[in-house]
Amino acid sequence: MLKPETEIQFLQGVGPKIAPKLQKLGIFSVKNLLNHYPRRYEDYSYPTPIKNLRIKETSTVKGIISEIFAERTSRKKMHITSIMVEDDTGEISALWFNQPYLAKTFQIGQTIIFRGKVEYNFNTGKKYFSSPNIESELAIFPIYPETAGLSSRYIRKLEKNASPAIELLKDDLSDVVREKEKLLAIEQTLNYIHFPKNFDQINEAKRRLAFSELFGIIIKYLYLRKSLKNNPAPKIEVDEEFLKKFVASLPYKLTDSQRKSGWEIIQDISGSSPMNRMLEGDVGSGKTIVAALAAASAIHKGYQVCWMAPTSILAMQHYQNLEQILSKFNFKIGLLTGHKKINFQDADLVIGTHALISGKHQFPRLGLIIVDEQHRFGVDQRQKLKEMSDIVPHFLSLTATPIPRSLTLSLYGDLDISHLSEVPKGRQKIDTRILKKNDAKEAYNLIAQEIQKGHQAYLICPLIEKTKDDQDNLFFELDEKKTVKKEFERIKSDVFPNLRIGMLHGKMKSNDKDTIMQDFNDHKIDILVSTAVVEVGIDVKNATVMMIEGAENFGLAQLHQLRGRVGRGEDKSYCLLMPQKFDAENNARLEALLEASDGFELAEKDLELRGPGEFLGVKQSGLSSLKIASLSDKIMISSVRKRAEEIMETLDQYPDLQKELAEYVIGKHLE
Numbered sequence: 001m002l003k004p005e006t007e008i009q010f011l012q013g014v015g016p017k018i019a020p021k022l023q024k025l026g027i028f029s030v031k032n033l034l035n036h037y038p039r040r041y042e043d044y045s046y047p048t049p050i051k052n053l054r055i056k057e058t059s060t061v062k063g064i065i066s067e068i069f070a071e072r073t074s075r076k077k078m079h080i081t082s083i084m085v086e087d088d089t090g091e092i093s094a095l096w097f098n099q100p101y102l103a104k105t106f107q108i109g110q111t112i113i114f115r116g117k118v119e120y121n122f123n124t125g126k127k128y129f130s131s132p133n134i135e136s137e138l139a140i141f142p143i144y145p146e147t148a149g150l151s152s153r154y155i156r157k158l159e160k161n162a163s164p165a166i167e168l169l170k171d172d173l174s175d176v177v178r179e180k181e182k183l184l185a186i187e188q189t190l191n192y193i194h195f196p197k198n199f200d201q202i203n204e205a206k207r208r209l210a211f212s213e214l215f216g217i218i219i220k221y222l223y224l225r226k227s228l229k230n231n232p233a234p235k236i237e238v239d240e241e242f243l244k245k246f247v248a249s250l251p252y253k254l255t256d257s258q259r260k261s262g263w264e265i266i267q268d269i270s271g272s273s274p275m276n277r278m279l280e281g282d283v284g285s286g287k288t289i290v291a292a293l294a295a296a297s298a299i300h301k302g303y304q305v306c307w308m309a310p311t312s313i314l315a316m317q318h319y320q321n322l323e324q325i326l327s328k329f330n331f332k333i334g335l336l337t338g339h340k341k342i343n344f345q346d347a348d349l350v351i352g353t354h355a356l357i358s359g360k361h362q363f364p365r366l367g368l369i370i371v372d373e374q375h376r377f378g379v380d381q382r383q384k385l386k387e388m389s390d391i392v393p394h395f396l397s398l399t400a401t402p403i404p405r406s407l408t409l410s411l412y413g414d415l416d417i418s419h420l421s422e423v424p425k426g427r428q429k430i431d432t433r434i435l436k437k438n439d440a441k442e443a444y445n446l447i448a449q450e451i452q453k454g455h456q457a458y459l460i461c462p463l464i465e466k467t468k469d470d471q472d473n474l475f476f477e478l479d480e481k482k483t484v485k486k487e488f489e490r491i492k493s494d495v496f497p498n499l500r501i502g503m504l505h506g507k508m509k510s511n512d513k514d515t516i517m518q519d520f521n522d523h524k525i526d527i528l529v530s531t532a533v534v535e536v537g538i539d540v541k542n543a544t545v546m547m548i549e550g551a552e553n554f555g556l557a558q559l560h561q562l563r564g565r566v567g568r569g570e571d572k573s574y575c576l577l578m579p580q581k582f583d584a585e586n587n588a589r590l591e592a593l594l595e596a597s598d599g600f601e602l603a604e605k606d607l608e609l610r611g612p613g614e615f616l617g618v619k620q621s622g623l624s625s626l627k628i629a630s631l632s633d634k635i636m637i638s639s640v641r642k643r644a645e646e647i648m649e650t651l652d653q654y655p656d657l658q659k660e661l662a663e664y665v666i667g668k669h670l671e
Helices: 015-024 030-034 152-168 175-181 186-194 199-229 240-249 256-269 287-300 312-329 380-386 405-411 437-452 468-472 484-495 510-521 556-563 584-595 599-609 634-649 655-665
Strands: 040-043 058-072 079-087 090-097 111-121 126-130 133-135 140-143 276-281 304-308 333-336 349-352 366-372 394-399 416-420 431-434 456-460 501-504 527-530 543-549 574-578
Touching: 030 152, 040 199, 058 090, 079 111, 140 152, 152 186, 175 634, 186 199, 199 276, 199 634, 199 655, 240 287, 240 312, 256 276, 256 287, 256 394, 256 416, 276 287, 287 304, 287 312, 287 366, 287 394, 287 416, 312 333, 312 349, 312 510, 431 584, 437 456, 437 543, 437 574, 484 501, 484 527, 501 510, 543 556, 556 574, 556 584, 556 599
Parallel strands: 090 126, 276 394, 276 416, 304 349, 304 366, 333 349, 366 394, 431 574, 456 527, 456 543, 501 527, 543 574
Antiparallel strands: 040 140, 058 079, 058 111, 079 090, 111 126, 111 133
């Protein structure tokens, strides 16, 4: 009997060859497959009469094949299969590239249904379809996240084969919550999302799934908060005289915002319950020094501090900077990464990467954990670090990812938050410009001038390299996004052959990435060609130019983060936005970046224009895995919080949920 927990390879239509492809999509069981939701739908329900087809619009056609052509072109030696289709109102051609087998499947007089974007051939003066999708009936078809060799058509077949297991799935929402919110049961929800008869069913299913996703996140935060408050923590007493000396020793004056946030944290760690606080601040707002203030306060009272950074290069930067600040008070600073180990065994402050929790290191006096840039580590990593100590430490997470204030308050209402709203004095405003494609020479001239002054530059591209599908497409050049590998070779050979060019992207090995960033930091590289992997945690004060190719492919908040990689020193810096598509919509978005310097204001704008994904550049617990829910839906978030709080008050009535939440707190996720 087919069950939700059945391994995916044993589902009809899968087997040992298809299973690895599904596993690339995170599908290991039948339940995983049923929870693999469509990313969109194509509506083949209503065909458009051929005479009413409009250029650049996506339309469905139902007609009869009147002609079939198959040829091999000299250009790229490609196979082109084309057909002429007619209905009562007219005729139109459709063509496909490198699919010669299609010609054998078509027949004159055959009725065909296909959907795609209507194009225009300037040579013939006629409309046509390029590589439209073919379907067998007039219906609504789900389009799923795919992988090589696994199409949505095949996934739909597998979803149908898995559907008998739907009735065995346990509903993760109680009857009470579903009735109050008028939500579908899980069985009906999954049937509607995978096999819809109309868009009303799809919308009802999405509403139910969105509620479930947000409920799972919010109730975990509520339970975690409650559980942490029940644990004793080290009471790190406030020593105001020491704090005054520490602040006076700094090479610059703290902003009012830094003082306020620092005091909130100091007060928090003096309590008997573990602090669970997030320090959020815009690019350049000075989060590090605020965290250092808390670390110094804990060390002064005899406790150890662990500071975890996402990369070894950032860990090294913190080590070098904090050693200068804290060594004045004879505090011992250690470093522990996969490559370097410096005096970490008896250090008061140990700065490191995941190496901190990968070995059997002990921190018996651990009083405070600081996690930089990725506060999703606040569950698993806190648990692992806690196991190295006899006491439950306080926890402080730092994030430079601008989260809209409205979202922060509604989603993280039970997480203590300190917000840095000011930028330290003396930091210059970055000269931000929008340049068209034919302005590239102007951009390169500016980069050359800055490098002649002894400075460095970033050149960011939206893609690492073209896929095979892109290379097979005759029309890819018309809409080509810049790729890191291609730009690296072009910049190195054609634009700046006498300069030192480096390349960085997310698919490189960690050691290689760290080496490249260290070389850039040591000024062994003049221009770093990279993806957006550099958007957080990189502090190279000598870099003064950030050039972003295909700027329209990034969210506003992400562009703001990238812009924040320059202007970190005393020299005037520039951010050059180079959109590939310069239309009214993209221009309006990029203009917002010129007008606003506050990352939180931009994040609100992104939330409004493009949805929640843009400000989630740094993964956050649960949020980055949302499939259906929209974080811009404040009304739903409010409803979810209300129901989650009600469930928390009567949690004893839900033993299974209580067990899952308890496992989450000790480091196991509900997913």
